[in-house]
Amino acid sequence: MSGPPTEIETTEEFQSEYELALAGWLRRRFWVLCATLFAISSLSTLMTLLRAAGVWGPVLVPDPANPAVWSAPASAIVTLWFGFKVLPGLETRADLVRAAARMLFIVGSIDLVGFFSLELRGESGAMEALLEIWFLHLVSSLFLPWSPIDSLRAIVPLVAAWIGFESILNGPRDPTGTLLEVAFAPVGLLPGLLACGWRMRRWRRRFRSDAFARGFLMLRREVKQARAIHESLFPDPIDTGACAFDFTFRPMRDLGGDYVHASSAPDGRIRTVVVDVTGHGLSAAMTVTRLSGEIERILAEDPGLGPAAILQALNRYAHLVLSHHAIFATAVAVELDPADGTLRAANAGHPPPFIRRRDGRVTRLDSTGIILGAVSADEFECGEVRDRLAPGETVLLYTDGATEARDTLGRMLGIERLEEAMRRQPAPRDWSAHVADIVDGHRAGPPEDDILIATLAFRGPPGDDRP
Numbered sequence: 001m002s003g004p005p006t007e008i009e010t011t012e013e014f015q016s017e018y019e020l021a022l023a024g025w026l027r028r029r030f031w032v033l034c035a036t037l038f039a040i041s042s043l044s045t046l047m048t049l050l051r052a053a054g055v056w057g058p059v060l061v062p063d064p065a066n067p068a069v070w071s072a073p074a075s076a077i078v079t080l081w082f083g084f085k086v087l088p089g090l091e092t093r094a095d096l097v098r099a100a101a102r103m104l105f106i107v108g109s110i111d112l113v114g115f116f117s118l119e120l121r122g123e124s125g126a127m128e129a130l131l132e133i134w135f136l137h138l139v140s141s142l143f144l145p146w147s148p149i150d151s152l153r154a155i156v157p158l159v160a161a162w163i164g165f166e167s168i169l170n171g172p173r174d175p176t177g178t179l180l181e182v183a184f185a186p187v188g189l190l191p192g193l194l195a196c197g198w199r200m201r202r203w204r205r206r207f208r209s210d211a212f213a214r215g216f217l218m219l220r221r222e223v224k225q226a227r228a229i230h231e232s233l234f235p236d237p238i239d240t241g242a243c244a245f246d247f248t249f250r251p252m253r254d255l256g257g258d259y260v261h262a263s264s265a266p267d268g269r270i271r272t273v274v275v276d277v278t279g280h281g282l283s284a285a286m287t288v289t290r291l292s293g294e295i296e297r298i299l300a301e302d303p304g305l306g307p308a309a310i311l312q313a314l315n316r317y318a319h320l321v322l323s324h325h326a327i328f329a330t331a332v333a334v335e336l337d338p339a340d341g342t343l344r345a346a347n348a349g350h351p352p353p354f355i356r357r358r359d360g361r362v363t364r365l366d367s368t369g370i371i372l373g374a375v376s377a378d379e380f381e382c383g384e385v386r387d388r389l390a391p392g393e394t395v396l397l398y399t400d401g402a403t404e405a406r407d408t409l410g411r412m413l414g415i416e417r418l419e420e421a422m423r424r425q426p427a428p429r430d431w432s433a434h435v436a437d438i439v440d441g442h443r444a445g446p447p448e449d450d451i452l453i454a455t456l457a458f459r460g461p462p463g464d465d466r467p
Contacts (some may be wrong), residue, residue: 033100033143036392069236100144102153115129130185137192141195145203151192179416201260229289238270240270243457244455245457246454249453256453258275259293260274269338272456274454275329275372279331290321295314305345307344312382314372315375331349331372346382353397355393356395358392362423364419393458401452405451413439439453
């Protein structure tokens with residue numbers, strides 16, 4: 001039974017998993033960045049020491065006032081501290097981003113102070129300072145998986161400080177040149193920003209693809225488990241000798257909204273209830289689970305209830321519990337007495353069951369009430385019809401997925417064609433499988449609804465040996 005489509009918003013489905021994965025990646029790359037900057041600073045320090053010892057180039061006695069002597073060791077100490085002391089205590093991605101920005105700001109400030117110390121001594125150092133800032137931004141952008149905005153947290157203050165120093169120290173001497181340098185300063189950040197944007201875009205695509213693949217596999221496993229539970233709700237075939245119940249169920253998807261209940265009353269009567277819930281798939285199957293439990297409860301509390309009383313009790317439940325969620329159902333309940341073939345039936349807005357007579361005639365059992373859940377228990381009225389089956393006669397119950405199956409021209413199978421198929425002579429051994437095959441043969445393409453076919457056959461009262 002189809003119903004109005006329900007739109008489900010699924011924004012930020014994997015946000016928490018995304019943050020954890022990105023934090024793990026950022027942590028690993030942060031450590032690599034610390035190791036890389038430490039290696040560069042250590043190499044610079046080693047070259048200074050080798051020159052002082054005359055091993056590398058001409059002997060150059062270190063000048064404590066020269067920033068090149070102390071800036072590289074200071075940067076090495078900072079990166080070493082962040083790599084082994086700060087990084088292990090960080091948990092979230094936000095903490096990692098803040099720590100990386102602090103480290104870059106400290107290292108950049110050391111270099112900035114060192115290069116502008118050269119300017120104060122009359123040596124050129126401004127452009128070297130700007131190049132160092134660009135280098136830090138590019139290296140961090142190549143190593144760290146963070147957004148372009150995150151990459152600017154430490155660099156923008158450094159660029160602003162460089163502009164301030166440059167304007168104060170060199171602005172009065174060369175206003176035009178200083179203005180051009182200041183205007184050009186942000187341009188050197190573009191390579192790093194592009195690298196950040198490209199990496200994060202690529203990461204998001206790959207993560208989304210992997211996450212959906214993992215989610216799909218997990219969903220398939222869960223649906224498989226749910227289907228096993230769902231199928232366990234359906235009854236086993238019943239064969240008492242005098243009566244026989246069987247059914248064929250083909251859900252549109254793994255789970256469906258059609259359900260059949262069959263049980264024997266204490267006095268031997270066979271009761272069958274077919275329910276068709278609005279909608280399809282998981283939501284409909286969850287509703288079926290609730291309704292099956294309610295049917296079990298109703299019959300356990302009062303085993304003597306007839307078909308109309310069963311549907312009245314189901315309507316009360318559907319109206320109180322399901323109608324608030326715009327969920328309704330059609331249902332038909334039949335009861336067959338094996339002693340004399342008496343058939344009682346009640347129909348709540350469901351497609352009419354058929355009685356297939358011994359001579360091939362077909363009788364319809366039309367609706368005796370409206371769909372379940374539409375009105376309250378006080379307003380719900382459901383009548384009951386009676387008939388008597390002769391030995392060899394069969395009751396066929398089905399859901400609208402059978403009659404609404406469409407062929408290549410869009411024509412539905414329809415109730416009339418299904419009724420015509422019931423007149424077949426000779427009768428098949430298994431009516432439910434036979435009718436399901438007729439539906440499959442008529443349908444073009446995949447099913448558009450669940451299909452459930454149930455049969456209740458009367459063979460004759462106990463001790464009756466008539467064919």
